[in-house]
Amino acid sequence: MAASWELCVDFTFCYRVGVRGRVIIVGCDVAGLAVALFLKRAGYEPIVYDRGRDPRQVPAGLVALTPNGLEVLRTLGLAAAVRVLGQASRRIVLHGQSGERLGEVAGDSLLVGRRDLLGVLRSAACRADVPMEFGVSFTGAESRHHDVLVHFAGRPVTAAHLLLGCDGRWSDVRALVDRDAAPPRFSGVMGCSGFARLPGLDHADGQLHVTFGQYGCFVYQVLTNGDVFWYQTAAAPDPDSRHRPSAVWRARLAELHAGDPAPIADLVRATEWIDRNAIYTTPSLRSWHRGRICLVGFAAHGTGEYSAHGVSMELEDAITLADSLRRNDSVPEAFSGYHRIRHPRAGRVLGQAVGAGLAIAPLDQLGQLVRRIRLPAVVGAAVAETARTYRHRISWDACP
Numbered sequence: 001m002a003a004s005w006e007l008c009v010d011f012t013f014c015y016r017v018g019v020r021g022r023v024i025i026v027g028c029d030v031a032g033l034a035v036a037l038f039l040k041r042a043g044y045e046p047i048v049y050d051r052g053r054d055p056r057q058v059p060a061g062l063v064a065l066t067p068n069g070l071e072v073l074r075t076l077g078l079a080a081a082v083r084v085l086g087q088a089s090r091r092i093v094l095h096g097q098s099g100e101r102l103g104e105v106a107g108d109s110l111l112v113g114r115r116d117l118l119g120v121l122r123s124a125a126c127r128a129d130v131p132m133e134f135g136v137s138f139t140g141a142e143s144r145h146h147d148v149l150v151h152f153a154g155r156p157v158t159a160a161h162l163l164l165g166c167d168g169r170w171s172d173v174r175a176l177v178d179r180d181a182a183p184p185r186f187s188g189v190m191g192c193s194g195f196a197r198l199p200g201l202d203h204a205d206g207q208l209h210v211t212f213g214q215y216g217c218f219v220y221q222v223l224t225n226g227d228v229f230w231y232q233t234a235a236a237p238d239p240d241s242r243h244r245p246s247a248v249w250r251a252r253l254a255e256l257h258a259g260d261p262a263p264i265a266d267l268v269r270a271t272e273w274i275d276r277n278a279i280y281t282t283p284s285l286r287s288w289h290r291g292r293i294c295l296v297g298f299a300a301h302g303t304g305e306y307s308a309h310g311v312s313m314e315l316e317d318a319i320t321l322a323d324s325l326r327r328n329d330s331v332p333e334a335f336s337g338y339h340r341i342r343h344p345r346a347g348r349v350l351g352q353a354v355g356a357g358l359a360i361a362p363l364d365q366l367g368q369l370v371r372r373i374r375l376p377a378v379v380g381a382a383v384a385e386t387a388r389t390y391r392h393r394i395s396w397d398a399c400p
């Protein structure tokens with residue numbers, strides 16, 4: 001078997017590689033594109049593969065880009081292009097169950113269409129001559145001393161200097177890095193989102209409202225076109241319940257938020273299509289790298305599942321990994337350096353979201369009472385931690 005791989009290895013890379021070698025990136029989403037752009041700058045030859053057949057098929061909806069993530073985009077020269085497509089959230093205002101104000105986080109975040117963000121990153125990759133191939137499924141790899149052999153379904157084996165797994169929650173590359181990694185587990189939480197329009201609520205003020213409601217957390221912002229974007233999390237029995245019709249979810253969420261302050265339940269009732277996404281807990285890995293293979297973004301950590309920090313964390317991973325690689329000639333040292341920096345930060349951001357236990361509320365009365373009493377202190381701590389997360393900056397220019 002090994003001999004036949006050797007025979008069909010695509011050796012064309014030997015004369016096509018840049019100064020620092022070819023890097024195969026699995027996954028053409030935020031993590032894959034951002035790391036490709038930084039690696040290109042660092043003198044590598046990244047090539048990005050995605051199993052998605054149609055590059056235009058990107059999940060719709062908005063994602064939040066926090067100031068730390070916007071700063072990474074600024075380093076790539078893309079912040080302005082993304083900003084014009086998004087909606088600024090100048091402050092996050094946090095409310096308790098009765099609508100009382102619990103705190104606020106100032107900071108220039110952005111709500112941006114996932115499609116728009118990917119469009120900007122892909123255009124930048126085209127301009128930087130980063131090849132992107134769609135409809136190509138990664139199936140396996142062997143890391144060797146001097147290179148890594150990468151297998152794609154129905155293609156000859158390809159050799160590369162490095163393999164980066166930017167392949168998301170259900171990463172296939174992950175198993176090569178940590179064979180004992182458990183698969184992601186359903187967390188018991190469903191994330192729902194939608195757009196609505198309500199009379200009297202059509203003036204954009206750049207505020208993102210977060211309410212820790214009776215049974216779930218509800219987030220909304222009035223957009224400049226008068227629509228209201230909302231996102232909520234609440235307990236759900238199983239991941240497949242997301243397949244229930246939108247109308248069933250509308251009725252369930254309206255009931256769930258009936259006791260929460262206005263305009264929450266009205267927003268739910270005024271929403272035609274409710275998007276549902278089951279939230280999973282990604283396993284904690286012993287390491288994010290093995291040999292010449294390394295994980296980036298969602299494949300490495302599940303911060304994006306629980307918080308609005310996912311995309312920004314992916315961008316931070318990308319710049320940190322590329323920076324570590326350009327500073328270190330030794331691949332193990334470069335990967336270890338990246339892991340040393342990113343692992344604790346991902347843990348803190350995840351802990352901030354999960355540990356606070358704010359996404360869902362207990363259903364029983366005693367649990368609810370305890371949550372209500374704890375909420376101001378927990379929110380106070382979360383506000384301070386979020387502000388710290390926002391201030392995080394990663395320098396690229398200062399490197400050799």
Ligand SMILES: Cc1cc2nc3c(=O)[nH]c(=O)nc-3n(C[C@H](O)[C@H](O)[C@H](O)COP(=O)(O)OP(=O)(O)OC[C@H]3O[C@@H](n4cnc5c(N)ncnc54)[C@H](O)[C@@H]3O)c2cc1C
Pocket residue numbers: 026027028029030031032049050051052062063064065136137138139166167168169170171172191277296297298299303304305307308309310311312313314
């Ligand atoms: C409902 C929901 C709302 C969210 N909201 C926010 C938000 O407001 N703010 C925020 O920052 N984050 C948010 N996130 C998280 C954010 O979407 C993720 O953090 C981000 O998408 C992860 O990017 P990624 O590039 O690491 O992986 P992904 O986006 O998962 O991309 C992985 C890519 O790899 C490809 N792939 C997978 N396996 C293979 C294979 N074997 N071969 C080839 N290609 C493969 C896939 O086709 C995919 O394109 C949200 C997530 C969800 C589910």
